[in-house]
Amino acid sequence: EAGVAQSPRYKIIEKRQSVAFWCNPISGHATLYWYQQILGQGPKLLIQFQNNGVVDDSQLPKDRFSAERLKGVDSTLKIQPAKLEDSAVYLCASSLSTGLETQYFGPGTRLLVL
């Protein structure tokens, strides 16, 4: 079974620029998660989708971050404009459904904001 795919793997931008990340979950997985992992910290959930609806986005900085999951499959996470403190690894994960299903993680996108 193919795993969760993410692109790009690395991105370097200057502050105030925009950036977008893409995630393709495992086929058939209804739930998709975006996490932010700052160096030295654990993953922090930004947003959780169930199919194409948002289950939780309480920790998403909505003034600059946005995410969508059109057609309940692929998802994009956008930052506009980026700040220095957005430098982190952005992880996408998927699971069969919400609840206690195992989350399968992608390789992550490493973002550096200069």
Added chain:
Amino acid sequence: AQRVTQPEKLLSVFKGAPVELKCNYSYSGSPELFWYVQYSRQRLQLLLRHISRESIKGFTADLNKGETSFHLKKPFAQEEDSAMYYCALSGPEGTYKYIFGTGTRLKVLA
């Protein structure tokens, strides 16, 4: 507030020695707890969950509600156990939002 605490950033043990990675949590209801592991150059992956009460790669973890702990243990460490370990909590019911700890790096020395 829900919180997961892993007090040790780094734990070094010799091969064959017992291992205990500590995890304490703060949660008002009945938590579901997990251990995730990330080996070098690999993706974050589930190691075990408390509801399964299973042993994976020789690791076990017992939920102690009185001490609000979910420590990960292995009686004899192996070099291939060297990795980053994250304790995670899921809740509340309905949304099952995950909260991860800051992680503990385990180094097993030859």
